Amino acid sequence: WTYSTIMKLFILLTASLLLATSNAFPGVKNPNGVKFGTPDVEITCPFHSVVNADTTSYKTFQADLAKAGLLPLLTDVFGWPAIALQQGFFKATFFGKSLDTTQLKDMLNGMQSHLDLMWPYREELHKILEQRQSDDGTIDINDIYDIKKMAADKENIKHVSIASYLEIPLVFIVCGGDVETGRVPLEPVVKLLNHEKPFGADVESHQLSLVKIRKAKGMLKEPMAKVWQVAKIEPKLFLFGGMVGFQLVKAKLISKLTGQPM
Secondary structure, X not given: OOHHHHHXXXXXXXXXXXXXXXXXXXXXXOOOOOEOXXXXXXXXXXXXXXXXXXOOOXXXXXXXXXXXXXXXXXXXXXXXXXXXXXXXXXXXXXOOOOOOOOOOOOOOEOOOEOOOOOHHHHHHHHHHHXXXXXXXXXXXXXXXXXXXXXXXXXXXXXXXXXXXXXXXXXXXXXXXXEOOOXXXXXHHHHHHHOOOOOOOOOHHHHOEOHXXXXXXXXXXXXXXXXXXXXOOOOHHHHHHHHXXXXXXXXXXXXXXXXXXXX
């Protein structure tokens, strides 16, 4: 072998190693040029907007979401299938790819992304919520459903999309909602509407778990079954649903064996 051939081989192997291990090094900014951990109003999902998790790899993404209150096993259940859908199963499985939170639009529309966004109407929706708050400064979880319905009406969408509907328990819980009473402080809800961080460093006060999500969803006046009845079913939805189902079974097994919460 010549010296030139050996050097080329060395460079190729080094480049391959760097590529393979690049997921271990956290990034600095997202594709919009906004520093990770700093709210990015261009991200359509309010939760992802305020968290702006490090999407360098799945590990960094999962870790940042955990800091924001989403249990790691729940990221496996709901986040990983979305990544596989967006990035491809091969990249998600073997390269530890993360979700590109800046590119959620038209991703399984109605399920992972949706057009009935509250952001364009946030000032009007804020005023409506202010009118509904009680003396203790709280609103009901169904008040969040109502402003979701208003946003859908303004976009000429007959029914709240599945994605928008599933956001309601998330908004409720991360804003400090009580799953026993169905009440949530108005102030953090308004902050989230404005894509501002509604929670502090105390993760337990707004931690998302499967039990909390189910309880919050059970309080909604519009049952999930009815939302599914009017949903537009796409072929990809079956693939996504299958992956979520598999990840859920896997997460429950891991939780049982290791004691990890979910």
